[in-house]
Amino acid sequence: MTTFIEALSDIFVFIIGLAVLGLIVLFFIDRFQTEDTVRRNYPVIGRMRYILSELGEFFRQYFFAMDREEMPFNRAQRDWVDDASKAKSTNVAFGSTRNLDPVGTPIFVNCPWPTLERDAETSAPLRIGDGAARIPYDAPSVFNISGMSYGALSTPAIRALSHGAAKAECWLNTGEGGLAPYHLEGGCDLVFQIGTAKYGVRDEDGNLSDEKLREIAAHDQVRMFEIKLSQGAKPGKGGILPASKVNKEIAEIRGITQGEASISPNRHIDISSNDELLDQIAHIREVTGKPVGFKTVMGAYGWLETLFEEINRRGPESAPDFITVDGGDGGTGAAPLPLIDNVGLTLREALPMLVDIRDEAGLKDRIRVVASGKLVTPSEVAWALCAGADFVISARGFMFALGCIQAMKCNKNTCPTGITTHDPSLQRGLDPANKAVRVANFVKQMRKEVGVIAHSVGVPSPRGMKRYHVRLVCADGRSRPLDELYPAVGVQPG
Structure with a gap:
């Protein structure tokens, strides 16, 4: 049992060592490259800017954007198509989430005697x-x-x-x-x-x-x-x-x-x-x-x-x-x-x-x-x-x-x-x-x-x-x- 634990410990130390070595390599690559100013001034850490920027659109879509905010199509539009295509109910409750004030918003004029x-x-x-x-x-x-x-x-x-x-x-x-x-x-x-x-x-x-x-x-x-x-x-x-x-x-x-x-x-x-x-x-x-x-x-x-x-x-x-x-x-x-x-x-x-x-x-x-x-x-x-x-x-x-x-x-x-x-x-x-x-x-x-x-x-x-x-x-x-x-x-x- 002791031998097994020692082996796991050695593997863990080896992995940590590889990670540290990788960071050192990235540090020198970033410090001496000339194409990217942020990475040159902030080696390794500067890479996070681009990773987070790439992930930003996904976080906005799933966590931060409101139902009517996204472009080119917002979540409310996509959800309607999704529900319609799956033959689910497209009804909603508790009132519209759409802002009806922006210029160009269409308002249909309902008839007092709609078609039966x-x-x-x-x-x-x-x-x-x-x-x-x-x-x-x-x-x-x-x-x-x-x-x-x-x-x-x-x-x-x-x-x-x-x-x-x-x-x-x-x-x-x-x-x-x-x-x-x-x-x-x-x-x-x-x-x-x-x-x-x-x-x-x-x-x-x-x-x-x-x-x-x-x-x-x-x-x-x-x-x-x-x-x-x-x-x-x-x-x-x-x-x-x-x-x-x-x-x-x-x-x-x-x-x-x-x-x-x-x-x-x-x-x-x-x-x-x-x-x-x-x-x-x-x-x-x-x-x-x-x-x-x-x-x-x-x-x-x-x-x-x-x-x-x-x-x-x-x-x-x-x-x-x-x-x-x-x-x-x-x-x-x-x-x-x-x-x-x-x-x-x-x-x-x-x-x-x-x-x-x-x-x-x-x-x-x-x-x-x-x-x-x-x-x-x-x-x-x-x-x-x-x-x-x-x-x-x-x-x-x-x-x-x-x-x-x-x-x-x-x-x-x-x-x-x-x-x-x-x-x-x-x-x-x-x-x-x-x-x-x-x-x-x-x-x-x-x-x-x-x-x-x-x-x-x-x-x-x-x-x-x-x-x-x-x-x-x-x-x-x-x-x-x-x-x-x-x-x-x-x-x-x-």
């Missing part, structure tokens, strides 16, 4: 591409999945989204990374996005290939094509996929070189004017036979007025079948901080502006408007419908439904929930079958609760909501009707 449940209606499918595309699309869901590329997202994440979208009968946008077999696996409706690098539909020189367009369109599940001019995370910049994520399969799907970072141009090199945009839309629609639209972040908007003038000159059949407008306050993509923070209008301002410009041109029934940008709860989706959106899409909301914990590691291939990583050891934690159910639950609960808001303001279905059904808090502390702040074309406020 027996009179409630679901939003009927809305046709896109009628009169222009040979195969128009009757889109069944008012709420759908926004573009997230295979490559940016993992295999199990795309599988879960595909199967979940099929269960919920909503569409799934492929993102600009091409069409993967996992998109098709669930049998859901798909919107094929054409980014500036034209992944999946490019020839050897990177130009748009009609042959590959036809191959994609031959899939009955691919219901529409979307030309991505810009997105919220990267207005004015192309996509970024790190070399560590470009494996053999992704390279083949996109038509790029394996193991090399995939950087898209900051715009389509063959689209530099409204005329060229309309020509490209017409060309893709003719080749595929399916509806074609474009996605953009609004900054300058005079070009839209000119675009609609040109559409009316050519004829309404020349119009894009839909326009997706994204907010300029960042999205799922990795991008430089100045673009995420300060370039492009927020959706709050851009959406009603786009709707008004379209309606002024007399194209309301021809061009559908799709709203995208931090719309993850029923009140946000309901506001977008009031502002004039025909459809609402979300990307990060569905990442939360997949189990995202907002670790902010999307661009590092180290996502702890397996959503944005290609590390097999991290992907194994994401069960596509389980998460597909969560995705479907999220869509169904969203549609249900947006319907609850619609019934509260006195209309039978979500698309019946108008601007006068919501008020926005203004700088003087009073709320004003949205139709007063943004008078709809041809409609008097009130």
Whole structure:
């Protein structure tokens, strides 16, 4: 027994000695390096600054931040998505924890005689591409999945989204990374996005290939094509996929070189004017036979007025079948901080502006408007419908439904929930079958609760909501009707 205790004592002393030796080594490394002033002046101890700084975001998230404080999404928003996706009750007690005083807060105006449940209606499918595309699309869901590329997202994440979208009968946008077999696996409706690098539909020189367009369109599940001019995370910049994520399969799907970072141009090199945009839309629609639209972040908007003038000159059949407008306050993509923070209008301002410009041109029934940008709860989706959106899409909301914990590691291939990583050891934690159910639950609960808001303001279905059904808090502390702040074309406020 004494010998055993002496052996443990020797091991303990040895370990302490190694630790002391390690600290001495770190002391000399820190003292004589020249790259970091803090470590040079405070050897070893200075390292704690960076350790604590790295851990700070996690401590704030779990211990110190209030439910409504975090950015880009606070705990209350994430908890609602989590509960909805798990088919748990989303009811809360003891009053709202939301501060209703900040400028821009939406307040829905409840009707003294709300719609009875027996009179409630679901939003009927809305046709896109009628009169222009040979195969128009009757889109069944008012709420759908926004573009997230295979490559940016993992295999199990795309599988879960595909199967979940099929269960919920909503569409799934492929993102600009091409069409993967996992998109098709669930049998859901798909919107094929054409980014500036034209992944999946490019020839050897990177130009748009009609042959590959036809191959994609031959899939009955691919219901529409979307030309991505810009997105919220990267207005004015192309996509970024790190070399560590470009494996053999992704390279083949996109038509790029394996193991090399995939950087898209900051715009389509063959689209530099409204005329060229309309020509490209017409060309893709003719080749595929399916509806074609474009996605953009609004900054300058005079070009839209000119675009609609040109559409009316050519004829309404020349119009894009839909326009997706994204907010300029960042999205799922990795991008430089100045673009995420300060370039492009927020959706709050851009959406009603786009709707008004379209309606002024007399194209309301021809061009559908799709709203995208931090719309993850029923009140946000309901506001977008009031502002004039025909459809609402979300990307990060569905990442939360997949189990995202907002670790902010999307661009590092180290996502702890397996959503944005290609590390097999991290992907194994994401069960596509389980998460597909969560995705479907999220869509169904969203549609249900947006319907609850619609019934509260006195209309039978979500698309019946108008601007006068919501008020926005203004700088003087009073709320004003949205139709007063943004008078709809041809409609008097009130």
